[in-house]
Amino acid sequence: MSEFAVRNRIREFRMLNAAMTQAALAEACGVTRQTIIALEAEKYSPSLELAFKLARALQRNLEEVFQYAEK
Amino acid sequence: MTKALRRTQVLLALAALGAAGMFLGPDGWYGIDIGPVGSAVLYAALWLFVIHLSRYSGEVFPESWSPAEKQAWVALVFTTLVTFHVANLLLPLPDLGAEADQLRNSATRPLWINLGMLIFGWIVIGSMVRKQDAGAVQLDERDLRIAHRASRFADGALALLIIWLVVALVTLPDQSRTWLRPLIAANVLIALLIARTLVENIYTVWRYRRERA
Numbered sequence: 001m002s003e004f005a006v007r008n009r010i011r012e013f014r015m016l017n018a019a020m021t022q023a024a025l026a027e028a029c030g031v032t033r034q035t036i037i038a039l040e041a042e043k044y045s046p047s048l049e050l051a052f053k054l055a056r057a058l059q060r061n062l063e064e065v066f067q068y069a070e071k
Numbered sequence: 072m073t074k075a076l077r078r079t080q081v082l083l084a085l086a087a088l089g090a091a092g093m094f095l096g097p098d099g100w101y102g103i104d105i106g107p108v109g110s111a112v113l114y115a116a117l118w119l120f121v122i123h124l125s126r127y128s129g130e131v132f133p134e135s136w137s138p139a140e141k142q143a144w145v146a147l148v149f150t151t152l153v154t155f156h157v158a159n160l161l162l163p164l165p166d167l168g169a170e171a172d173q174l175r176n177s178a179t180r181p182l183w184i185n186l187g188m189l190i191f192g193w194i195v196i197g198s199m200v201r202k203q204d205a206g207a208v209q210l211d212e213r214d215l216r217i218a219h220r221a222s223r224f225a226d227g228a229l230a231l232l233i234i235w236l237v238v239a240l241v242t243l244p245d246q247s248r249t250w251l252r253p254l255i256a257a258n259v260l261i262a263l264l265i266a267r268t269l270v271e272n273i274y275t276v277w278r279y280r281r282e283r284a
């Protein structure tokens with residue numbers, strides 16, 4: 001049986017968003033820069049609230065930033 | 072690796088060496104009592120670390136560590152030292168007989184002073200580390216989730232430790248229980264709580280490392 005996981009395109013959209021830094025994104029979402037690093041490395045899945053904050057900061061829809069896809 | 076980070080590692084190694092001498096060193100080695108020497112080295116290393124922290128604010132820990140992870144490492148270092156202290160406090164108690172029931176007995180008095188100094192050092196270094204990241208987010212949902220997992224893991228470990236202690240006490244033959252005095256039992260329970268905190272801190276730093284790998 002295939003395993004599913006939360007995947008994200010944070011890094012990709014951050015680069016498209018005038019090369020927004022990890023620190024700037026972290027500040028916009030009220031988290032530490034290390035949490036953004038963990039999210040981009042897909043070592044951590046955010047809460048729904050943080051996912052919405054990230055999508056808003058990146059000016060994207062939630063489904064564009066996060067997908068529930070096969071590992 | 073930066074110069075400040077290398078100095079941090081040297082100071083930590085020095086503190087570990089001092090702690091090893093303090094807790095495990097032989098009483099007489101070429102006529103030198105290693106315990107007080109180790110103790111002096113440990114406290115000197117901690118004092119130098121305080122100076123180092125005030126001089127190189129922001130460079131003492133790796134950049135990839137969040138404020139909560141730095142605090143977790145500080146807590147781990149001090150909890151380990153406190154655990155060794157409490158173990159040293161407990162070991163001579165069974166040999167004291169009735170004196171073990173006195174809070175201020177000859178075997179444990181110097182250890183209580185050291186314990187107080189360690190807790191004071193923890194408060195000073197912890198508040199200095201916190202000041203380094205003043206203005207930044209200190210704790211976010213990832214930190215809280217890690218703290219919650221660590222707490223649950225440590226609770227499980229505490230339950231196992233209590234079961235082990237109960238089994239050990241029940242299976243001890245009567246003649247082997249003579250050393251078990253009320254204050255020794257109380258100290259053992261406190262030691263279990265400290266061991267729980269140590270397990271919690273070990274799990275926390277392991278979890279941070281795992282999420283970074």
